[in-house]
Amino acid sequence: MDMEGQPWYRRPQRVAAVICALIGGLLIAFGPEARAMWWPEEAVKATEGFEVEALPTPTVAPLVVYVSGAVVAPDVYRLTPGARVVDALQAAGGLAELADVSGINLAAQVRDGEHIRVPYAGEAMAQAATSDQARLINLNRASAAELEELPGIGVALAARIVERRETKGPYQRVEELREVTGIGEKLFNQIAPLVTIGP
Incomplete structure (x- = not known):
């Protein structure tokens, strides 16, 4: 009995300390065997070779646009998403001589499948005159x-x-x-x- 008049096994703190000491001694003394007792072999095998699969990086499709008219190289071009009309014109080699971009919004975002045509200077006036003549x-x-x-x-x-x-x-x-x-x-x-x- 201890100083308070109770046996040690009736003191929860003392009992817990004794159990922890016993488990620690078993782990030290028996090593792998004690580990197998507390951690079943099936659980160990289940964790061996386990790898977390990385999620695939999503691919963003490019924008496909047709640039024609008063540009150096009219053709179909692939642009990165978010590209602007000015990017499409640069991809086409820039503006040709006598190009008229006064009616084009160079800052507008390009849409997939869009046709961007740059008129020549005076072309709009000629079209208007032709239209008037037709009426x-x-x-x-x-x-x-x-x-x-x-x-x-x-x-x-x-x-x-x-x-x-x-x-x-x-x-x-x-x-x-x-x-x-x-x-x-x-x-x-x-x-x-x-x-x-x-x-």
């Missing part, structure tokens, strides 16, 4: 119904315009519309910008 009514080819779309031109005047070209030949000048009965100076000035004589 003009041809005095030598238009039907009476098409001529009626002109301001101030009704059924009667449209028929007279057609009759004029059939009797005197194709119109050589827009001013010849003045020869049609019923078309005065005021009406002529209204329709003259809207018509053409050919080709």
Whole structure:
């Protein structure tokens, strides 16, 4: 019995200390055999050769764009994701002489499959003129119904315009519309910008 009058085996702290001392002695004395007692062989084998597999690095597909027009080397190019229009133009060798980029946003992000075309200087104006020319009514080819779309031109005047070209030949000048009965100076000035004589 100890100084407090209780046997040592009734003191939990003393019992725990004795058990720890016994286990430590067994590990020291028996080594691998004691390890096998507390750590089954199956568990040891299960941990041997175990490797954590690294997750594959995701691959990001490149952007494929077609660059044409006023560039040095028009072609299809692969760009890194997040590329800008200016990057696409640089990939195409840069701008050609007389290139007009005033209508292009060079800072815009490129989309996969996009077609980037750089116009030449003056090309936009030529296209606008061609478009305007296409909207003009041809005095030598238009039907009476098409001529009626002109301001101030009704059924009667449209028929007279057609009759004029059939009797005197194709119109050589827009001013010849003045020869049609019923078309005065005021009406002529209204329709003259809207018509053409050919080709």
